[in-house]
Amino acid sequence: MAKIKSRKTSYYGNEFDSKAEGEFYLLLRADENVLDIELQPQYTLLSAFSVPCHRCEGKGKVENQKTLRMNKCTLCSSTGKRMRQPWKYTADFKVTYKDGKEEVIDVKGYANERFPLVKKMFENVMGFELVVWQKNNKKGWVRK
Known part of the structure; x- marks a missing residue:
């Protein structure tokens, strides 16, 4: 454009x-x-509106690949949703x-x-x- x-x-x-x-x-x-x-x-x-976070699949937590612990999802700020x-x-x-x-x-x-x-x-x-x-x-x- x-x-x-x-x-x-x-x-x-x-x-x-x-x-x-x-x-x-x-x-x-x-x-x-x-x-x-x-x-x-x-x-x-x-x-x-909001959509489910694709990284944590709407759970708000993501597994750390190194420690295998559950960490807060930084993409959605642990809410499980992304705002539009x-x-x-x-x-x-x-x-x-x-x-x-x-x-x-x-x-x-x-x-x-x-x-x-x-x-x-x-x-x-x-x-x-x-x-x-x-x-x-x-x-x-x-x-x-």
């Missing part, structure tokens, strides 16, 4: 990851139908309109290979659409 080179920009005291994201923020601020704009809302797509971090997704904006409608928006200059999977997972877990806007040089802002 290639690194996306974007410049951080700042508008109204808020820092944005890209120029396109900052410009879209200005567009949202100018829209009279927008009641509230939340920046960088975070969503948990997959909660933290939660999968979190940070969107660009959560917009609330005057009519009560809410949208979670992600501004993309370029969508990498991983993004379609993240979008699908977000929509499955949260139960609503992740709206993607992309800036096109000829057409302006295009909803994808």
Whole structure:
């Protein structure tokens, strides 16, 4: 996966990851139908979980090959389980309109290979659409 080179920009005291994201923020601020704009809302797509430790097979102790004694498993800290971090997704904006409608928006200059999977997972877990806007040089802002 290639690194996306974007410049951080700042508008109204808020820092944005890209120029396109900052410009879209200005567009949202100018829209009279927008009641509230939340920046960088975070969503948990997959909660933290544990798996059995493969070294100690979930027992928490491992036999020492030299002394043949049972030692604490250092891989799982003697718990028998290995923790996995939660999968979190940070969107660009959560917009609330005057009519009560809410949208979670992600501004993309370029969508990498991983993004379609993240979008699908977000929509499955949260139960609503992740709206993607992309800036096109000829057409302006295009909803994808």
